[in-house]
Amino acid sequence: MERSVHVRDTDYRKTVLPSGIRVVTEALPGVRTVALGIWVETGSRFEPPGWSGIAHFTEHMMFKGTRRRTAQRIAEEADAVGAQLNAFTDREHTCYYVRVLSKHLPKVTDLLADMLTGSLFEEEAVERERQVILEEIKMYEDSPDDLVQDLFLETVWAGDPLGRPVIGFRKTVEALRRPDFLEFVSREYRSPRLLVAAAGDVDHDQVVEQAGQLLQPLAAEALPRGASPPSVSAESTYRVKDTEQVHLCFGYPGLPQGHPDRYVLAVLDHVAGGGMSSRLFQEVREKRGLVYSVGTFLVMYRDAGAFAVYAGTSPERAREVLEVSLRELERLREEPVPEEELRRAKESLKASLMLSLEGTASRMFFLSRAELYFGRRVTPDEVLAELEAVSSDRVQALAQRLLHDRPALAAVGPADAEATTRAALEAVV
Numbered sequence: 001m002e003r004s005v006h007v008r009d010t011d012y013r014k015t016v017l018p019s020g021i022r023v024v025t026e027a028l029p030g031v032r033t034v035a036l037g038i039w040v041e042t043g044s045r046f047e048p049p050g051w052s053g054i055a056h057f058t059e060h061m062m063f064k065g066t067r068r069r070t071a072q073r074i075a076e077e078a079d080a081v082g083a084q085l086n087a088f089t090d091r092e093h094t095c096y097y098v099r100v101l102s103k104h105l106p107k108v109t110d111l112l113a114d115m116l117t118g119s120l121f122e123e124e125a126v127e128r129e130r131q132v133i134l135e136e137i138k139m140y141e142d143s144p145d146d147l148v149q150d151l152f153l154e155t156v157w158a159g160d161p162l163g164r165p166v167i168g169f170r171k172t173v174e175a176l177r178r179p180d181f182l183e184f185v186s187r188e189y190r191s192p193r194l195l196v197a198a199a200g201d202v203d204h205d206q207v208v209e210q211a212g213q214l215l216q217p218l219a220a221e222a223l224p225r226g227a228s229p230p231s232v233s234a235e236s237t238y239r240v241k242d243t244e245q246v247h248l249c250f251g252y253p254g255l256p257q258g259h260p261d262r263y264v265l266a267v268l269d270h271v272a273g274g275g276m277s278s279r280l281f282q283e284v285r286e287k288r289g290l291v292y293s294v295g296t297f298l299v300m301y302r303d304a305g306a307f308a309v310y311a312g313t314s315p316e317r318a319r320e321v322l323e324v325s326l327r328e329l330e331r332l333r334e335e336p337v338p339e340e341e342l343r344r345a346k347e348s349l350k351a352s353l354m355l356s357l358e359g360t361a362s363r364m365f366f367l368s369r370a371e372l373y374f375g376r377r378v379t380p381d382e383v384l385a386e387l388e389a390v391s392s393d394r395v396q397a398l399a400q401r402l403l404h405d406r407p408a409l410a411a412v413g414p415a416d417a418e419a420t421t422r423a424a425l426e427a428v429v
Helices: 054-061 071-080 102-117 121-142 144-156 170-175 178-188 206-216 264-273 279-286 315-334 339-356 358-374 382-388 392-402 415-428
Strands: 003-006 012-016 023-028 033-040 084-089 094-101 194-200 236-242 245-255 293-299 307-314 408-414
Touching: 012 194, 012 206, 023 071, 023 206, 023 382, 033 206, 033 315, 033 358, 054 084, 054 094, 054 178, 071 084, 071 102, 071 408, 084 279, 094 102, 094 358, 102 206, 121 144, 121 170, 121 178, 144 236, 144 245, 144 293, 144 307, 144 408, 194 206, 194 358, 236 307, 236 415, 264 279, 264 293, 264 307, 264 339, 264 392, 279 293, 279 307, 279 315, 307 315, 315 392, 315 415, 339 382, 339 392, 408 415
Parallel strands: 023 194, 236 408
Antiparallel strands: 003 012, 012 023, 033 094, 033 194, 084 094, 245 307, 245 408, 293 307
């Protein structure tokens, strides 16, 4: 008998099955589609030493054939009902999701469940997909603006699994074999780590029934984990690449997902570098013409986070970009954000949130992340109220707490720019 969590919202329901599988749904009026995701609370952070990239590799292999379906049949069945079938892996989660006309949801739920419970990991398929992922690594290495952001996380969380790239490394991907995947799935794909979430024209009871039946093969206790908050480094790293620009990424430890000041941080991020009216964009690009691209970004996990600045510039301008950027962060520590600027940032964030939630897939992701990180529903109205409550004093106080001391720095650029880039950092901090 499943345990149901009853809430007042008529559009939201949550059920926890005896196996530990959680099912959350949100019924959206006026739509004829539904987005469903099966989430596994595993990712690159939880990979054993020497298996870096196995979570992402496993996600790929789930599409490569089961006991009931070939890889081609999986694709054909999805196409036959017009389903948009996909998956992704991050540091703490893996998600397999689909968007489809609601009348076809039972079919594609069966398809997804079969992938998770019946994938074969045949050796020939593993070898083919290994080559695909090695090409993906090459593509990633050829994108210095993406590469430098992962390099920054490797730098700020040096030596911790949270800092490793999700895609893994060439040597670890080349070493993985079929028994490794079988062991990883057996250990990680367990019912207490599963969340089934759906949003749109959805029947909650139907999703619960299918989840209970189709995912039953994964019913098992989840083994304890030893993950703890990562230690923090303020070192610098330079990766030599044949590029015209130096791609810079520097920053500081941030906040974890559940921190009470997470909405204050969102406003701070937006004021600093979140849009065309942000301070970094206006000062570094518009007033000085030092870059084409500059901005800030946040990464937030269960027990750790980071606040970072990204910029791409000519090697001879790296020092000035660092100087100006750090000066703008210093101003955030020393001066309250003017009320008009604060209001503009909050309204922009509120509008972005509401615009992003107009589709069933985005609503499913929003619903899922609330359950994964908070264990409850977080409504859009709650987020809007939290953003509205952010004050200038709270933004300044958070800037003083986070944006101080020496930043960690990662840079990707030509060999002849390494010495001047490192010297630039030493000169300005």
